[in-house]
Amino acid sequence: MFLRTVLHCLWIGSMTSWVRGLDFNFHDSKQIEVYLQSVSKNYSTFTNLYSIGKSVQGRELWVLVLGKYPMEHKVGIPEFKYVGNMHGDEVVGREMLLHLIDYLVKNYGADSTVTRLIDSSRLHVLPSMNPDGFEASAPPDCVFSKGRYNRNNVDLNRNFPDTFSTAASSSMQPETQAVMSWIQSESFVLSANLHGGTVVASYPYDNSNGGSELVNGVSRSPDHDVFVHLAKTYSYNHTTMHTGSQCGSLTFPDGITNGYQWYTLIGGMQDYNYIWGQCFEITLELSCCKYPPADQLADFWQQNRAALLAYMQQVHLGVKGQVLDVDGNPIPSAVVEVQGRNNICLYKTNKHGEYYRLLLPGTYTFVVTVPGREPMKRTLQIPNGPASFSALKYDFVFQSNSPTSDSVAAESCTTANHSSNNAAASLQAPHFAILLALAGAVAMSGLVHS
Ligand SMILES: *[C@@H]1O[C@H](CO)[C@@H](O)[C@H](O)[C@H]1NC(C)=O
Ligand SMILES: *[C@@H]1O[C@H](CO)[C@@H](O)[C@H](O)[C@H]1NC(C)=O
C-alpha cells in the first residue's frame, strides 16, 4: 500500500514517471517497447535488446537479455529464458517479467545473488510472445477470452510440432516460428513459460501416445527427477504456490503437476523445448484470474520474486563442457548421452562442441559418440551446481583419431527444418507428424489453463 502511494505520487509529479521507475500497472506494447529501450540504453554494459520476429499485426517480439557478455554466447556460459504472455489474456507473467528486469538491473553490482546470476549466465526475457492477444484483452477476465489466441485465432501453445501425435495441422504462426528459430539459434539450457488461470508449476510431458512414458497416468520424461526438482524449486520459493490449493476445487500436491496428468495438451511449447530444443522448460501458472485488477500486481511480485530468481539459478545444475579432439578442436554434433536417460531426440553438442546437461547431484555415466571413433564412456560425480553458480565443468577429449567400425548412435529423432515457413514440410522424419492448433474447441471447454 505504501509503495503504491509512493508510486502514485511519482506519477502525479511527472506524467512520464513510469519510465523512471516501473509502476504496478499493466503496460501496453508501446510502453513495454519504450521501457525496454530505455533499460538497454541505461544499462548497456550488461543488457541488450533484440527482436526475435513480429506478431501477425507486426508488433516486435522484444527480448531483453542480461549477462556479463550480453551480445553473444560465450563458451561455458549457459543460456536461460523466460517467456511471458503466450496467451494474450494471461497477463500477470508479462508484468512479472518487466519487474524482474527492473529488479535485476537495479541490483546488479549491489545484491550478490543478482550479480552472480548475471555474471554466470545469459538471461533472455521475452515479456510477451503474443502482444496482439494482449491488445485484444481487457479486464476483468478470470477464465477465458479471445485474447488468448493470436490474431489468426490460433492457440500458440497448441501450435508446436508434437512428437506424440499425428494429426492434421493448421499453419504455423509467425509467433511460433519466431520462437522455434530462437530456440534453434541459442543453446538454451533452461526455460519457463508464464501463464495464468490457476497457481501451479507444470512440467513435461504434456502429451503421450500411451507408450512406455505413460506410468500411472503420468507422462514421465527420462529427466522426471530433474523436472520435479525444477517445479518444486519454483513452488517452494513462491510464497503460496507450494500449498497447492488456491483457486477453488483444484489441488496440486506441492503446487506442482505433470502436464499430461493434469490434462492432455498437444502441440505445446514445453514439450517442444525439451524434446527438440534440448532446453528444459516448465509452465508456470501464476494467478487464479488470468487478467486480475492492476492493484494486485504488487502482491503478485512479492509472491513470485524469490521464485523467479531461484529458478534461474537452476541453470547451473549438472555438468557442462566441450567435446574436443586430440588437438583441442571442438567437435559439433557429438552425441552426449547419460546412461538410463533415453531422450527422444539425441542430445548433441552445439557448433562450439559444447554440451549442457541438467542433472541432480549424484553419480552418472556418460557415453559420448562421434562418427568414426570409439564411443567414450566416463562416470562423473556431480555436485550441487546452483549453490556455487556453476555446473560441474568436464570436457570429453577424444585421444585417438583412428577410426573404428562402430557407427554413430542410432538417430532417433530429426529436428525441425527452420528454413521453411511451411510447418508440414519442415519436419524431416515422417513418424513425427505435427499437430497444430486444435485451439478453439479445446480451449472453449474451460478446462484449459496453460
Ligand atoms: C534511464 O535514464 C534516464 C536518464 O537518467 C531516466 O530518465 C530513465 O528513467 C532511465 N530509464 C530506466 C528504465 O532506468
Ligand atoms: C529455493 O531455491 C533455492 C535455490 O535458489 C533452493 O536451494 C531451495 O531449496 C529452494 N527452497 C525450497 C524451500 O525449496
Ligand SMILES: *[C@@H]1O[C@H](CO)[C@@H](O)[C@H](O)[C@H]1NC(C)=O
Ligand atoms: C530445409 O528446407 C529447405 C527448403 O525446403 C531446403 O532447401 C533445405 O535443404 C532443408 N534443410 C535440411 C537440413 O533438410
Ligand SMILES: [Zn+2]
Ligand atoms: Zn495459458
